[in-house]
Amino acid sequence: MSDRLPGFSTLAVHAGAQPDPTTGARATPIYQTTSFVFNDADHAASLFGLQAFGNIYTRIGNPTNAVLEERVAALEGGTAALAVASGHAAQVVVLQQLLQPGDEFIAARKLYGGSINQFTHAFKSFGWNVVWADPDDIASFERAVTPRTKAIFIESIANPAGSITDIEAISTVARKAGVPLIVDNTLASPYLIRPIDHGADIVVHSLTKFLGGHGNSLGGIIVDAGTFDWSTGGKYPMLSEPRPEYHGIRLQETFGNFAFAIACRVLGLRDLGPALSPFNAFMILTGIETLPLRMQKHCDNAKAVAEYLAGHPAVASVNYAGLPSDKYNQLARKYAPRGAGAVFTFSLKGGYDAGVSLVSKLQLFSHLANVGDTRSLVIHPASTTHSQLDDAAKIKSGAGPDVVRLSIGIEDKEDLIADLEQALGA
The missing domain is CATH 3.40.640.10 (Type I PLP-dependent aspartate aminotransferase-like (Major domain))
Structure with missing residues (x-):
């Protein structure tokens, strides 16, 4: 060599x-x-x-x-x-x-x-x-x-x-x-x-x-x-x-x-x-041998899903640094030009109950406490990973009562969007 x-x-x-x-x-x-x-x-x-x-x-x-x-x-x-x-x-x-x-x-x-x-x-x-x-x-x-x-x-x-x-x-x-x-x-x-x-x-x-x-x-x-x-x-x-x-x-x-x-x-x-x-x-x-291939697919899918959610009437806000409108977009361009990652959150207009309901209605997304899987994952942090915090601390850490966290996998993005569409519609 x-x-x-x-x-x-x-x-x-x-x-x-x-x-x-x-x-x-x-x-x-x-x-x-x-x-x-x-x-x-x-x-x-x-x-x-x-x-x-x-x-x-x-x-x-x-x-x-x-x-x-x-x-x-x-x-x-x-x-x-x-x-x-x-x-x-x-x-x-x-x-x-x-x-x-x-x-x-x-x-x-x-x-x-x-x-x-x-x-x-x-x-x-x-x-x-x-x-x-x-x-x-x-x-x-x-x-x-x-x-x-x-x-x-x-x-x-x-x-x-x-x-x-x-x-x-x-x-x-x-x-x-x-x-x-x-x-x-x-x-x-x-x-x-x-x-x-x-x-x-x-x-x-x-x-x-x-x-x-x-x-x-x-x-x-x-x-x-x-x-x-x-x-x-x-x-x-x-x-x-x-x-x-x-x-x-x-x-x-x-x-x-x-x-x-x-x-x-x-x-x-x-x-x-x-x-x-x-x-x-x-x-x-x-x-690790497939890390570059997977991470790029994770990021490309995550951006597509975030863009879809940003336009959905049931969604109050989307926190994804890959979106041009996001407050962290400039930092993402500086530190992570290949993509802003695969994990992000969004807030539902229905608050805590809507978040809990959504995770139970998703079919392709797995409801579990992990991120970074080839499979797409979902969790409601306020009732699980951040449940030990009081409401003020949850909000400061980005896990408010209305927040849902997604870890986007490497499936076809169209199937992920379709699953979110049926769950939000339901």
């Missing part, structure tokens, strides 16, 4: 993978094993002491998972990645490296409802405190910064409304505060947006969604951009201070621009244990 850099579609198929050296198998094998034989005692000692790279135990690393990690890192433009059991697990492992009890992180209000719940409630038991900011008001992030702030967390395309976040503007706030910017890129996938190109230091995904793409395997991933200096100011002792469990190694000094990914693996995954199954890694790898 020439010296040219491979394109996105080529990386989606080939990055991280080689024919199996023993059998010649072209597809990445599923290394369904718990542990790996060492060459000798010195080899084992070097692996456990972080003096050599290799396989010890599948909770810490696995060859199938390693291909997945290298592929997603390549697609995102990062230095290294770590695959874990779910998107939620990725968030826990990331923040464990950054926060001590009593520390704070700033998060955008427009987030997946499960993340809002995790940040507000579950993280309290760790002594981690979330401070909320409005992604439509960049100054609110600046106002939220305190001496205890250790990170800023946003979604590139926010769930459920599909709004586009101004990554570059918020990265400027993070740089000024001296903290890393974490971007959940689940709804966009690197096909639409690469947050590292716009100032992100860490990218996380629920692999369950568009990267896997088929609704059959849970997974999460953490991508290290290699852009943050973890030794500055002593804010991040997990990376900058000697690690007693590894004979005093300073991860930042030893591993440089992929130190954060190493910390997540050898301090987070090793001890917290949310390992990804090699079988799930295989399934997600297979899904």
Whole structure:
């Protein structure tokens, strides 16, 4: 092959993978094993002491998972990645490296409802405190910064409304505060947006969604951009201070621009244990091979459905950044010129009851709590994914009582529109 850099579609198929050296198998094998034989005692000692790279135990690393990690890192433009059991697990492992009890992180209000719940409630038991900011008001992030702030967390395309976040503007706030910017890129996938190109230091995904793409395997991933200096100011002792469990190694000094990914693996995954199954890694790898094809079809269908809904008399409003009239359209043109994603919301004139009724009448759309499937999906967030929030918080997060969320699949757009037509008519 020439010296040219491979394109996105080529990386989606080939990055991280080689024919199996023993059998010649072209597809990445599923290394369904718990542990790996060492060459000798010195080899084992070097692996456990972080003096050599290799396989010890599948909770810490696995060859199938390693291909997945290298592929997603390549697609995102990062230095290294770590695959874990779910998107939620990725968030826990990331923040464990950054926060001590009593520390704070700033998060955008427009987030997946499960993340809002995790940040507000579950993280309290760790002594981690979330401070909320409005992604439509960049100054609110600046106002939220305190001496205890250790990170800023946003979604590139926010769930459920599909709004586009101004990554570059918020990265400027993070740089000024001296903290890393974490971007959940689940709804966009690197096909639409690469947050590292716009100032992100860490990218996380629920692999369950568009990267896997088929609704059959849970997974999460953490991508290290290699852009943050973890030794500055002593804010991040997990990376900058000697690690007693590894004979005093300073991860930042030893591993440089992929130190954060190493910390997540050898301090987070090793001890917290949310390992990804090699079988799930295989399934997600297979899904990623068709990511460019699927994402473009998702986006093209979503725009057609949004345009149809925008003209329907029963619909009060449509929130889809791909529409020229949408408030996020300019940001979509800047960050996601290939398409504004496949997840968006619309509001019904009949309010809460109309939303609940609609999801029960749809036939082709599946009523379930997921996004990013090849199949089209529907949910009423106020009664499900965001039900733990009060009405004011639901509205702020884009999940008001009258809102329905769609995740548009890769079916024929005419069939999706026909299903919505019969359900709205009924």
